[in-house]
Amino acid sequence: MADYENFITGCFPSIDPEIVNYVTGMLEDSDVTASSDDIFEAIGPFLEQVDENKTEDDIREICNRLFALTSAGDVSNEVHKGPHKILDAPIHLGSLIEDKKTVAEESSSIWMTKRDSGLQVDSKQLAKAEALIQKKQKKLADKDTTTKKQNGVMDGPTASQQINRKDMKLDQSGVNRSYDIKIENFDIAFGERVLLTGAALHLSEGRRYGLCGRNGLGKTTLLKMISSGNLQIPSHISILHVEQEVVGDDTVSLESVLESDVERHNLLLREKELNQILNSSAKGDNLLSTELSEIYDKLEAIEANKAPARAAVILAGLGFSPEMQRAPTKSLSGGWRMRLALARALFSKPDLLLLDEPTNMLDMKAIIWLENYLQTWQTTILVVSHDRSFLNSVCTDIVHLYNKKLDTYKGNYDQFDKTKEERLKNQKKEYEAQKQYRDHIQVFIDRFRYNANRASQVQSKLKLLEKLPPLEPPGKDTDVTLRFPECEKLASNILQLDEVQFYYDKSRLIFDNVDCNANMSSRICIVGENGAGKTTLLKILLGDNSPTKGIRHAHRSLRIGYFCQHHVDQLEMDLTSIELLAQRFPGRTVEEYRGVLGQYGVTGELATRPVTSLSGGQKSRVAFAVMSMTNPNFFILDEPTNHLDMETIEALGNALKKFGGGVILVSHDERLIKMVCEELWVVRDKKVLSLEGGFPEYKKIVEEELKAQGC
Template identity: 35%
Template sequence: MINLKEVSLRRGAKVLLDRVSVTINPGESVGLVGRNGAGKSTLFALLLGQLHEDSGEFTMPAQWRIAQVEQHMPETSESATDFVLAGDTRLMSLREELTRAETDGDGMAIAHAHSDLADAGEHDAVPRAQSLILGLGFKPHELDNPVDSFSGGWRMRLQLARALMSPSDLLLLDEPTNHLDLDALVWLEAWLKRYQGTLVVISHDREFLDAVTKVTLHIENQKLTRYGSNYSGFETLRAQQIALQSATFAKQQEKIAHLQKFIDRFKAKASKAKQAQSRVKALERMEKIAPVLADAEFTFEFKEPANLPNPMLAISDASFGYGEDAVILRDVNGTVLAGQRIGILGANGQGKSTFVKTIARTMPPLAGTVTEGKGLAIGYFAQQELDVLRPQDTPLEHLTRLARELGPALGQSAREQDLRNWLGQFLFTGDMVQQAVGSMSGGEKARLVLCMLVWQRPNLLLLDEPTNHLDLATREALAVALNEFEGTVMLVSHDRALLRSVCDEFWLVGRGAVKPFDGDLDDYQQYLLEEAKRIRDEAAPPKPTPAPTVAPVVKKGGRSKSTVRRELDQAEALMHKLEGEKSSLETSLSSTVDAGKIAEAGKRLQSVTEELHKVEERWLELTHELDNIG
């Protein structure tokens, strides 16, 4: 187990953890939460051995293998498959041992290397690596592409796959969902639920934490508190604790009343539609944890729009894409009305960002029309918005430039003190307004983009993954602000909690079209799993004809139960035969001293192991067919 006893940790002169004690048991899945700068990454550094406790006692099993996602951008020309496969360091080491043994002509070493490789899973290592890559959203034809050919976000997905490929007793994940779309996120959750080791994850995605963790460690005020529940359970318990703190009671009651006002308003508006009911449940959660929201250090609101054209825009027979040779979406029709809350769903690569970019006027439609209502004012938060901030400029310079360009048309003040006051609402106070943006964290940059977006007083908000760099408190503040916003919201996000609390309806972008989605997010997650399976099945190469000992499974009609039963018996007989030979070979390897015989037995053992794996797969298929026949 991992044990901290009266441990203190510092970063420079700053005390992050002061005499904390906590235990993490083997096999537990733990969410590590707390405000930015509270000490989460510092605690990870302690677990990794990169940092030592300043006082107290920290212990963990010396033999534990630790896996983590490397934070640096990989720069290599090796293929995606080879890069991920190299995450299994034991397998790579054994391959090197085999190469050395073969070069030296050492028969005994060759035999031992083959035996060790079989134990390490050499026979299915490549399929395992490729399964991780495909699960994280890559296409089958990209498996052999060089790592350097992918963009930064996709290379970080490969780093995640590489960490998952590594055999480990302790898996440390720091914001693993930042570069993932919802389809890859659903796959990652399923993978982590099957993980047998100890998991500690830092994340600002509350639904992800709920899905994969059962213990929560909360860092606050230099203390580390353990809660025996997932994030929602922790949130409820903490809300009860805060509500009992009388010192802030009056402030909380004022904020809670404000929250209650919009919760009641939107719950009253909600129809019986499944999507709207999902939103009602999210608002009820806000009602339950109102003290936590009231205690948050950061809140903001959108100003009332100057006008609300209705409809906001109308799309007619439109095609979206990047030229006649790269049409992504065709025959798009739809109307966006004032006050709508639309979630844009779609698997990775289906065209969500293309759709939003076209609505946002950053690229023209290829065909058809997008007609805007009179007075439409779009506020657009793009995925790459943080990249277009000027690193050398300060928050005050960014907002001043915006005020000079748009202020007169919007009737907004460009006085420096007014701009400073505005920045202060978004926690840019004192010297921070003069700090170069390039030296700021991702969360601070995202908060600056939100600050500039709100200042523009839009009536249509187009938000493409706005939460990637936001902590949990800021995400909650964004949800509250969006719910109070009087205009229209169109939202692309992998943050399901935000989608549930904000959106009353969903549009699905997929298979070259944009259509209303008749269902809620739970239905959509099931759709994603089915769609991923369909894509894998279409891309899979034809299965080779199996060995004649076991007849191939025919899934069409005409096969009797007795025929399948007979083939199943044959498969079982072959499995027993191979298992016997495998056991005999393993005994031979441990008792034979003749180097030549050891080498021969080692090679045969690898062959038998691979054949046994194939026969076991066939046995499972036959069993499934027999069950279907009944």
């Protein structure tokens, strides 16, 4: 057994014995001796104080040697306790001090020995060493916190699940080939915040599930937990989660989609390799020829020859022109790379497809195509979307995240909404009936509590009340309200474009001879395919882009509130919502900032959280608050519904209808457009046309175009 005490005193001859005892005691702790760095962190500051001539490197070397002794298993796990004495009989402590003659002998007693002052450690030195340790630990903790804050990294989500051992054995043995998914009794938390507790998720093969719920409840986190393997799913089920854009390189877009079918890609590579070997060899190899024949059979079985056409149809449906399909992925913007990621997922056909807001990156034409495509999907889908029309068209079931639980409803979103309301009414009736029954019993108890003749009946009623389960009123989501501020009224046309022409490059004209105008009562929606120039038109209306020809007229008192599609990029992620408003609009009180945030549902503790920890919909609400701080009298909104939940979209529609100023918005949310907009501008062929018949007419035109293209 190696002796820590001898080793340390050998390295530090002048060390105080009390420090030796303290240090060796710490070294007996398995947590301290987990590594040489841990040993240095624990005892290094003490040893540095003992001998100032030794450098930090010298101390580290001593700690490395101590760790080597520990790793070799030479150090006893016994803590040094000093000399031991065996007692022959019990000792009465009081008798030890009765006789003065024994006082002199007490100095040798293990019970009454006083510490020799020469062995006492310097208290100032010990306090200084401990202060150094605390300072170093605080510095490391602060550094870790600062790094997380700078990177916008919060404590990641965690999941725990009760595993069915029977299913686990079946999965390991390969017997379980069912494609139904059952995740029982699981919890998900994000830091200290519990998102789901005791939840269960059942997905039947071939069904299409829409995951719905308020912003910030954990829908996206649930998808990430499933795709990352934190929640147990049978290993034979392939999962694909579309959440990140494709990395740009020299790969052609069409080829990138084809490569997502790993089986086909590997077979083609092996076929090419075998053909090269056989062509270079003068004499054929029977084994290689046989393998090549088998590869041809497999390629034929999976219809590999039809794959390029199928990939091209998917890309065309998502808006890729023939030129874009042949372009390298590095030439695509982030939005188009996200579409490419979606195309790869649709082409590879996983057993479980996880989609998070797939319509956010698509124009109306692509959304209609995707709805039609997913209606014939053969495997299981779990999709998070706040587009009511999309959920109605695609989903066979709805999974509702509410009160940290998951409830599944048959049917599309409209059926779910109706069923949920009926269920809530029934729960209210049941609650009222139960409350009335309990009140009736309580009245009897109160009336005859002191009646001796009814004592037994009262006791019986009391026991009955105790056995009844706790009575809780049925839960209901709080109503969402958005409220835009009152604004100054302006007369006549306040925003107008006359014979406007615009281009970034003379060889590619974007707009030519555009005439349009808006006033304080305007409720206009701009639609068109991606790349047609919708966002460019908004920037011309804002005055950010100047027409290359023609004139933009704007009222001198016009104040435009602009909601950017990529508003998240414009928010300081490390600040709280209150701090963000204070930085942008200084000079007001915290109560005023809270009041503005409260108009958009960012209340209480939400307003004191870092923006990075908020959900996409909550960040949108903060962006609305920032937009309204200038008290605008005209709104230009670019895709305001992205990330908003159903209830907030409804509240946004009501708020825009009540707003006293004008509104121009770009959106593909059918419900919001029908709620708010009275005029439809279609951007196409370098023109901006006002369409009679509104959104229904535009949707009809798009469906006819898709049908003509065979998509």
